[in-house]
Amino acid sequence: xxxxxxxxxxxxxxxxxxxxxxxxxxxxxxxxxxxxxxxxxxxxxxxxxxxxxxxxxxxxxxxxxxxxxxxxxxxxxxxxxxxxxxxxxxxxxxxxxxxxxxxxxxxxxxxxxxxxxxxxxxxxxxxxxxxxxxxxxxxxxxxxxxxxxxxxxxxxxxxxxxxxxxxxxxxxxxxxxxxxxxxxxxxxxxxxxxxxxxxxxxxxxxxxxxxxxxxxxxxxxxxxxxxxxxxxxxxxxxxxxxxxxxxxxxxxxxxxxxxxxxxxxxxxxxxxxxxxxxxxxxxxxxxxxxxxxxxxxxxxxxxxxxxxxxxxxxxxxxxxxxxxxxxxxxxxxxxxxxxxxxxxxxxxxxxxxxxx
Amino acid sequence: xxxxxxxxxxxxxxxxxxxxxxxxxxxxxxxxxxxxxxxxxxxxxxxxxxxxxxxxxxxxxxxxxxxxxxxxxxxxxxxxxxxxxxxxxxxxxxxxxxxxxxxxxxxxxxxxxxxxxxxxxxxxxxxxxxxxxxxxxxxxxxxxxxxxxxxxxxxxxxxxxxxxxxxxxxxxxxxxxxxxxxxxxxxxxxxxxxxxxxxxxxxxxxxxxxxxxxxxxxxxxxxxxxxxxxxxxxxxxxxxxxxxxxxxxxxxxxxxxxxxxxxxxxxxxxxxxxxxxxxxxxxxxxxxxxxxxxxxxxxxxxxxxxxxxxxxxxxxxxxxxxxxxxxxxxxxxxxxxxxxxxxxxxxxxxxxxxxx
Numbered sequence: 001x002x003x004x005x006x007x008x009x010x011x012x013x014x015x016x017x018x019x020x021x022x023x024x025x026x027x028x029x030x031x032x033x034x035x036x037x038x039x040x041x042x043x044x045x046x047x048x049x050x051x052x053x054x055x056x057x058x059x060x061x062x063x064x065x066x067x068x069x070x071x072x073x074x075x076x077x078x079x080x081x082x083x084x085x086x087x088x089x090x091x092x093x094x095x096x097x098x099x100x101x102x103x104x105x106x107x108x109x110x111x112x113x114x115x116x117x118x119x120x121x122x123x124x125x126x127x128x129x130x131x132x133x134x135x136x137x138x139x140x141x142x143x144x145x146x147x148x149x150x151x152x153x154x155x156x157x158x159x160x161x162x163x164x165x166x167x168x169x170x171x172x173x174x175x176x177x178x179x180x181x182x183x184x185x186x187x188x189x190x191x192x193x194x195x196x197x198x199x200x201x202x203x204x205x206x207x208x209x210x211x212x213x214x215x216x217x218x219x220x221x222x223x224x225x226x227x228x229x230x231x232x233x234x235x236x237x238x239x240x241x242x243x244x245x246x247x248x249x250x251x252x253x254x255x256x257x258x259x260x261x262x263x264x265x266x267x268x269x270x271x272x273x274x275x276x277x278x279x280x281x282x283x284x285x286x287x288x289x290x291x292x293x294x295x296x297x298x299x300x301x302x303x304x305x306x307x308x309x310x311x312x313x314x315x316x317x318x319x320x321x322x323x324x325x326x327x328x329x330x331x332x333x334x335x336x337x338x339x340x341x342x343x344x345x346x347x348x349x350x351x352x353x354x355x356x
Numbered sequence: 357x358x359x360x361x362x363x364x365x366x367x368x369x370x371x372x373x374x375x376x377x378x379x380x381x382x383x384x385x386x387x388x389x390x391x392x393x394x395x396x397x398x399x400x401x402x403x404x405x406x407x408x409x410x411x412x413x414x415x416x417x418x419x420x421x422x423x424x425x426x427x428x429x430x431x432x433x434x435x436x437x438x439x440x441x442x443x444x445x446x447x448x449x450x451x452x453x454x455x456x457x458x459x460x461x462x463x464x465x466x467x468x469x470x471x472x473x474x475x476x477x478x479x480x481x482x483x484x485x486x487x488x489x490x491x492x493x494x495x496x497x498x499x500x501x502x503x504x505x506x507x508x509x510x511x512x513x514x515x516x517x518x519x520x521x522x523x524x525x526x527x528x529x530x531x532x533x534x535x536x537x538x539x540x541x542x543x544x545x546x547x548x549x550x551x552x553x554x555x556x557x558x559x560x561x562x563x564x565x566x567x568x569x570x571x572x573x574x575x576x577x578x579x580x581x582x583x584x585x586x587x588x589x590x591x592x593x594x595x596x597x598x599x600x601x602x603x604x605x606x607x608x609x610x611x612x613x614x615x616x617x618x619x620x621x622x623x624x625x626x627x628x629x630x631x632x633x634x635x636x637x638x639x640x641x642x643x644x645x646x647x648x649x650x651x652x653x654x655x656x657x658x659x660x661x662x663x664x665x666x667x668x669x670x671x672x673x674x675x676x677x678x679x680x681x682x683x684x685x686x687x688x689x690x691x692x693x694x695x696x697x698x699x700x701x702x703x704x705x706x707x708x709x710x711x712x
Binding site: 017146149150152154156157158202204206207208210219221223225231232233235237239241242243244245247249251252253254255256258260261264265266267268276277279280281285286287288291292302304353 | 373502505506508510512513514558560562563564566575577579581587588589591593595597598599600601603605607608609610611612614616617620621622623624632633635636637641642643644647648658660709
């Protein structure tokens, strides 16, 4: 067996764009596909170094003791099986969203990670962009923003005819949650993030659900309600049938903000949002006393690499210092999945309110 | 009796800021308040010319045959009585929003206007801003924007303690519709405007209604649904308990737009919005292929003056050419009131869906 290098060695199960995910403290060590031919083609197409191991099955990759961590961009219906196996093989697990078909499945994955002492994180890359931290500074500033009362998020993309007919995201046996699981994960995640992961008490799907002929959700909306003292309402809209949008807009008692590219910034090296604080109308309603202020945050690494960097840092801390895995990341994933499940349940009940 | 000048002579019932409402084809001819003292004070405070007649009752103003048109910014509960009387006295009627306590009342006002051949218009000044026309060009451009599928509008303002305790807008005997009638009129109006006044088939208040101790609505949200072929969902949020916001955001099949000051532009002489069309992610998700484009529209007159100008033009056409009143404006008001009533009904039913 080769001597193990210092950086966390990643294995990837499935073929996915990985170029953005390389971080200084992570090494691509192995890839696996369901066939060795497919894996080799992927390696060649991506110009991977000859040092990267190529496996013709996920199991072989998980059996390699030099693999520290696995990035798993598999169809959702395969998560339970392979994520649990990865955890049992002591691999830290970076799992693509949606994390599972429901929170029951996710709990089995999280239990496997917990009992095997490995780090779990889902692939919500936008949480790792420095702009996201800056946004959080603003919305939890009682003077600039105050108490949040209205949050609205969208995550939409225009599915091509080909996508809508044959992409795994619209296949009931592969990604049964459709647009709700895929793009909806971001909308719901952003709403929870904005509430610092305090769960709503009621979730209500809106009666605008569009499904394909196989019953998979292509578009849906929902509203989210917290206990009365919170005074917060949120709405989400996710769709494979609409122009690209990823709006996060919020209003608080003292301020408001708009970020229209919260999932994937317009450009890679810097990202912005605007906010207004203490706005009122000047006399005679001829304008506002303050205009929106634009805040721009630069980023040296792509947000995917920042995610991998954070994940690998946790893995290093476990390996080097015997730390426990950071519970923040599985907690975030579990809450997101729980609320996503509630939206699904509301849809299945004919858009009735669902209590959490 | 003095000789009548060419411009349309306005009377104002009630004391309200009027400086923004002067248009080239309109003259302020008279004001009235419930007491002559109050009317005189208002005239002095606003530096009105000595030529402006001052009345100590609304009835006296409506009895003046030289008054061509009335601007009526009275509390909503007084609209039915005074608007019907104004129409009977053959005065064109510019009525502040909400137009009435319900569509039944509004119908009596509109019937009075119709049978007396006078123009009706409500005070939705933003409809008259040239930016609004530019926005409409965009959203009805099938190539740039495509079919509208998601509309969200807000209209919120932070009511001071004093406002929340004593403003007429939160008094059940004066403006019983509270925030829904006042700021909500804009939200709902904007949604209908965006659908070219095609009515939704279902309206559903969201369970986040806040009322004051007298039962008047201080904050509420709603969703709006069109027939399935339309594929449109809209959400509104109006509040007296939140930071100033007036967002109109829309997504269509080919484009999206954001306008965050649709009711009162940030500044008076120009106004903007941004839109994105044909956006997708560049390879590897490192950004968008197109960035939002900002469109700026200049305006020589304040939107209130543009509204009065349009209203006075209609009044002139009736006087000079014997035209019928333009039915566009009462139609818009009636549809807005109808949908507002449906939101109110949904709230009263405990946020159940209401069919239109």
